[in-house]
Amino acid sequence: MLIRRLPETLANRIAAGEVVERPSSVVKELVENALDAGAGRIDIVLSGGGRDLIRVTDDGHGMGPEDLALAVERHATSKLPSDDLLDIKFLGFRGEALPSIASVSRLTLTSRREEDDHAAALTVHNGALGGVQPAAHPVGTRVEVEELFAAFPARLKFLKSERAENEAVTEIVRRLAAARPDIDFSLTLDGKTVRYQAQGKTGDGAKARLSDVLGRDFAGNAVAIDAEREGFRLSGFAGLPTYNRATAAQQLFFVNDRPVKDKLLIGALRAAYTDLVPRDRHPVVALFITADPAEVDVNVHPAKAEVRFRDSGLVRALIVSALRHALGASGPRVATTGSDFAASAFRTPQRTSFVPPHPANYSSRGYPMEGALALAPHFAEEQARFELPVSADTRADAVTDPEWTALPLGAAKAQLHDTYILAQNGEGLVLVDMHAAHERLVFEKLKRERGHAAAQAMLVPDVVELSPDEVSRVLAASDDLQSFGLSVEAFGPGAVLVREVPSALGEFDTGTLIRDIADALGEWGAALPVAERLDKLASTFACHHSIRAGRRLKPEEMNALLRQIEAEPSAAQCNHGRPTYVTLSRTDLEKLFQRR
Incomplete structure (x- = not known):
């Protein structure tokens, strides 16, 4: 078999398979080029899911006529001035995007620099290069991609539906818009436009852009992140544990303003939110890592979607510690969406048929008497016969200390169904799941005491019968159990002695x-990391000790539990990630009764 050099057009089409997977890949490359060109405004237009037309227009510095033909050649770039792959300061750098796109479509490139009298245009049709022509265009660049994959039916049939392709493009633009809040973005899909107005790049501007991208509730349910360690800086916003989603689509990671989906970062995020969110839920975050380009290798993935850090352990530790610290410093907070859900759960009673008052309550003219319905004679005396005796320590006025009402969880007012505590604070009312809250408090206490937990010797050791497999598992974990103060020994083939x-x-x-x-x-298996295994053991201990639903608490016990919740930063959610309390503001209550 003879070795031969592939034709240039065929080589470009093979390269396009790595760069141009679908219309969203084209949009990503073209928008990144616009950002690298210093654009302040980028407009993206799609038709037919990107098959018919993709147009990206920017107001960047543009290109001259002499640069157009060079721009569509393979490995031609202006983004590596020092030829140093360890000093990459742009989103693009390989010089493959435009020639790869041009080899599988009809590409028209129109551009103008500020110093030029007019613009210049160049068309490339499935790799066939045309000539440079004069054109009319303001300063900046417009790239039009038409008939994508039209000449390559084998590639075209692998595209998804128009709606699916539009959604993929929308996701790409969302992430790029989140990375650069200082840039104006507009995305038009078949005539419908979504616009992201330019904001400041940091502080409130960044939060406002992230609210546009992640939803308007994000800003009020997130804590700011700002930490630095050994040349790596982590900034951004992390959602409260109770503000979570069913998928990880709302997790945004950026490395030197480059959107990435990296396994290391996802794993660090999961570790930071361990035992804070339910197992099947995902936190909402937008994290920005800034570092010297020499510490990050962005040349490890064809689409530059993944990166490699020189010191991955340092980055992981920075993310976990910064998130844990920020979430802890914010104190026990629940997502505001919880109150919306709670309010929506209330149902307005069905309107019943009107029963007119007794005729005796009407005047001779037919109008109701003063005070509406008149009370029956001796009503007060009859009511007193059915009142239950109330002791001093269970009266509501015994727990209405103004100082308690001013606290976040307020003063306990009642216990509902022997499961929930109803409290009143200055803003409205609070409903607490006493079992879930106490379980979290015990869990955090066990974690703090791990390794030096006080143990109590049993007067008569307890023999617990187990299967042989269970005995071996418990004895294998005896050192871990001992760190919490639980001492177990073998007691024959089918039991352990406590x-x-x-x-x-x-x-x-x-x-x-x-x-x-x-x-x-x-269930956990032997491969579970030691720290995670110990935390899970602590959670199991806590679940057995916490206050059970159905136990009636005294007012002082309810208030003591509220004060403990306020003092524990992680107490807004139980060990399984579910919220421990919800709040309803006065505004929420007024809406329930249609006062607003």
């Missing part, structure tokens, strides 16, 4: 706890 239990847990069913631990150890 000699000591954690003092912090008080009274609980030892047998049930040991069996649950054995089941959990079997």
